[in-house]
Amino acid sequence: MTTTNTAALIIDDLTVAYNSKPAIWDVDLTVPEGALMAIVGPNGAGKSTLIKAALKLVRRSAGTVRFFGQPYEKARRFVGYVPQRGSVDWDFPTSALDVTMMGLYGRLGWFRRPGKQERALALQALEQVGMADFADRQISQLSGGQQQRVFLARALVQEARIYFLDEPFAAVDAVTERAIVTILQALRDQGKTVVVVHHDLQTVPDYFDWVTLLNVEVVASGPTAETFTAENLRRTYGGRISYLEGVDSGQ
Amino acid sequence: MDSNQSSVNSEQLSVGSGQWSLVPGQSPADRRVWGLIGLMTVLALLFVPISQLFLGVEYSYTLRVVAVGGALLGLISGALGCFAILRRQSLIGDVLAHAALPGVAVAFLLFGRQLGLLLIGAGIAGWLGVYFIRAVTGTTRLKEDAAMGIVLASWYAAGVALLVYIQSRPDASQAGLKTFIFGQAAAIVEQDLWLIGGVGTAALLILALFWKEFKLITFDAEFAGANGFRLNFLTMLLSTLIVVAIVLGLQLAGVILMVGMLIAPGIAARQWTNKLEQMVILAAVLGAFSGGAGAVISATAVGIPTGPTIIVVAVGLALISMAFAPGRGLVWQQWRAWQDRRRFAGQRALHDLYHYAIDHGSPKTPVPDAFLSGIHGRSAQRALQQLVTQGQVERRNGKWVLTLAGVETAARQAHNQLLWAVYREYGHSLGLPVINEDRRQKIELLLTAEMIRKLENKLEETLV
Numbered sequence: 001m002t003t004t005n006t007a008a009l010i011i012d013d014l015t016v017a018y019n020s021k022p023a024i025w026d027v028d029l030t031v032p033e034g035a036l037m038a039i040v041g042p043n044g045a046g047k048s049t050l051i052k053a054a055l056k057l058v059r060r061s062a063g064t065v066r067f068f069g070q071p072y073e074k075a076r077r078f079v080g081y082v083p084q085r086g087s088v089d090w091d092f093p094t095s096a097l098d099v100t101m102m103g104l105y106g107r108l109g110w111f112r113r114p115g116k117q118e119r120a121l122a123l124q125a126l127e128q129v130g131m132a133d134f135a136d137r138q139i140s141q142l143s144g145g146q147q148q149r150v151f152l153a154r155a156l157v158q159e160a161r162i163y164f165l166d167e168p169f170a171a172v173d174a175v176t177e178r179a180i181v182t183i184l185q186a187l188r189d190q191g192k193t194v195v196v197v198h199h200d201l202q203t204v205p206d207y208f209d210w211v212t213l214l215n216v217e218v219v220a221s222g223p224t225a226e227t228f229t230a231e232n233l234r235r236t237y238g239g240r241i242s243y244l245e246g247v248d249s250g251q
Numbered sequence: 252m253d254s255n256q257s258s259v260n261s262e263q264l265s266v267g268s269g270q271w272s273l274v275p276g277q278s279p280a281d282r283r284v285w286g287l288i289g290l291m292t293v294l295a296l297l298f299v300p301i302s303q304l305f306l307g308v309e310y311s312y313t314l315r316v317v318a319v320g321g322a323l324l325g326l327i328s329g330a331l332g333c334f335a336i337l338r339r340q341s342l343i344g345d346v347l348a349h350a351a352l353p354g355v356a357v358a359f360l361l362f363g364r365q366l367g368l369l370l371i372g373a374g375i376a377g378w379l380g381v382y383f384i385r386a387v388t389g390t391t392r393l394k395e396d397a398a399m400g401i402v403l404a405s406w407y408a409a410g411v412a413l414l415v416y417i418q419s420r421p422d423a424s425q426a427g428l429k430t431f432i433f434g435q436a437a438a439i440v441e442q443d444l445w446l447i448g449g450v451g452t453a454a455l456l457i458l459a460l461f462w463k464e465f466k467l468i469t470f471d472a473e474f475a476g477a478n479g480f481r482l483n484f485l486t487m488l489l490s491t492l493i494v495v496a497i498v499l500g501l502q503l504a505g506v507i508l509m510v511g512m513l514i515a516p517g518i519a520a521r522q523w524t525n526k527l528e529q530m531v532i533l534a535a536v537l538g539a540f541s542g543g544a545g546a547v548i549s550a551t552a553v554g555i556p557t558g559p560t561i562i563v564v565a566v567g568l569a570l571i572s573m574a575f576a577p578g579r580g581l582v583w584q585q586w587r588a589w590q591d592r593r594r595f596a597g598q599r600a601l602h603d604l605y606h607y608a609i610d611h612g613s614p615k616t617p618v619p620d621a622f623l624s625g626i627h628g629r630s631a632q633r634a635l636q637q638l639v640t641q642g643q644v645e646r647r648n649g650k651w652v653l654t655l656a657g658v659e660t661a662a663r664q665a666h667n668q669l670l671w672a673v674y675r676e677y678g679h680s681l682g683l684p685v686i687n688e689d690r691r692q693k694i695e696l697l698l699t700a701e702m703i704r705k706l707e708n709k710l711e712e713t714l715v
């Protein structure tokens with residue numbers, strides 16, 4: 001415990017149970033800094049729960065989570081979170097710029113109001129995701145892909161060291177998906193760590209260099225080339241997917 | 252989709268031109284909302300002298316007290332009610348109002364008619380109701396709506412039973428307790444104004460202080476939690492403010508209709524604006540107007556309870572807003588749809604005439620009636636009339652011929668469509684930004700000149 005860990009995220013024995021049924025069980029996971037990692041698994045595998053438990057949005061039954069060696073309370077400043085799009089009422093009276101600025105509320109603390117500086121930072125983040133022209137647009141007028149990008153901008157504005165995204169590509173058009181992946185890869189190139197709950201197995205080898213296969217327990221975790229194998233996928237999904245030999249990465 | 256902003260504003264859509272200022276400017280929509288707020292404030296202030304002059308209302312001391320009391324209560328519940336609406340907890344407001352009744356009764360039995368204590372009793376009973384709802388949904392299989400229904404009915408029944416019991420006792424001071432059911436303007440005395448004003452101001456101050464926190468937890472509680480905001484504390488604080496608004500307004504609006512006073516102003520305000528700040532301020536103003544006007548009207552007309560009168564005004568404002576607000580208003584939407592149909596009928600007719608003419612020789616070829624009526628039926632005549640008025644088409648020897656202006660417009664329309672087709676197919680590979688605008692508009696308005704040039708070059712390539 002005294003060696004300096006370059007791991008962005010270390011999860012030990014993490015367990016979350018609802019009514020005595022485990023959502024995730026005894027999860028051990030290490031995410032090295034600078035990794036672009038996908039978390040994949042069947043429905044109900046606990047992928048979202050894993051992230052929420054790490055971010056203390058859901059109560060942990062057991063286990064520890066360390067971000068750059070610190071517990072979440074101390075590391076909050078360095079963690080960015082992009083929740084699922086469906087968790088929000090998109091008819092709320094606010095604009096894309098406003099939502100992006102909400103990413104900075106945590107930094108302002110109690111009683112301070114966002115001002116010109118926050119506005120400028122938010123506009124910058126919107127530029128990064130290609131939404132600067134929609135800054136004043138009411139969010140209900142945005143398409144699904146645009147909403148997702150605004151959510152991403154809200155996380156980017158925090159300038160975190162590690163980002164968690166929960167199903168960012170769900171119900172998003174191909175162009176937006178490509179745009180978001182490009183941004184995530186740029187983040188990785190800047191040395192940031194990115195962890196993504198992902199639902200599309202096809203794109204894992206293309207987008208991510210690291211992958212974790214989860215089905216309540218961790219089946220395998222590591223660099224995509226070694227980990228994303230037919231064998232591991234069978235163990236994760238049971239008989240529920242048909243897997244074509246010779247189509248996966250490098251084989 | 253509602254949109255007073257979806258029409259192309261070419262200033263705002265200059266792609267990549269970095270025109271954004273750091274100071275929020277006043278858009279026409281903003282000016283409209285502030286104008287409305289100003290108008291309602293002026294109307295509210297003028298209400299008194301106007302009703303004095305034209306309706307012969309005598310503003311006795313009591314009536315003045317009633318007017319101010321109603322306005323204050325309307326203001327507070329209007330503002331706080333916005334959050335109840337946005338949190339989809341409008342019905343919790345109803346439960347809290349009904350659940351307050353036994354609290355009022357019990358407080359009276361214990362302490363007599365002391366307004367402050369009665370309200371505290373109301374608050375406690377309301378809180379017990381909410382706590383019960385949480386407990387029931389947490390432990391049994393009942394969903395929230397069933398739990399709310401149980402609490403509302405049973406707490407209210409207990410309250411009514413207690414009130415009847417109180418009335419059977421020979422106690423003069425119990426007169427006025429029944430007003431909690433329907434509300435009564437005369438129930439407000441000057442002392443109450445100080446209580447209402449004081450508590451109300453405190454509530455609004457807290458709202459202002461915690462504005463960004465409340466905004467965040469209402470919009471995305473999960474994100475708020477992840478960012479270190481104390482969700483439990485903030486949610487409880489906001490709920491408490493709503494309880495305070497309800498409890499304050501109970502005397503005036505009555506238990507049954509309090510929810511209307513809570514949410515009608517917010518519903519009305521939502522129709523006019525897409526910004527939370529404006530919505531809350533406008534709701535406060537509309538609420539003040541409804542509360543004041545309702546209280547005064549019911550005080551001057553004998554036998555009308557206050558609650559219903561306030562609600563009639565407030566809901567009336569909400570209905571007007573829902574019908575006539577620009578953008579979201581139903582009347583506007585219908586009118587815009589009708590306008591669009593007309594405009595597109597003209598465009599389509601011109602398009603069809605142009606292509607028929609070209610197919611048959613030159614753009615100036617006369618087109619027979621039967622062609623357009625065959626495609627468009629009766630609306631063809633109306634479209635043609637429109638085109639004639641615009642000078643795009645004229646009638647010659649029983650047939651329709653495009654004028655020079657018409658040929659030009661049609662050619663430009665056709666070119667625009669070709670560019671859209673090129674954009675759709677090659678836009679991404681040319682590195683053009685994604686446009687989610689209404690694609691019936693001119694593409695030149697949505698892209699920079701350089702991007703248009705790229706499209707034109709691509710178009711030439713494909714045509715060769």
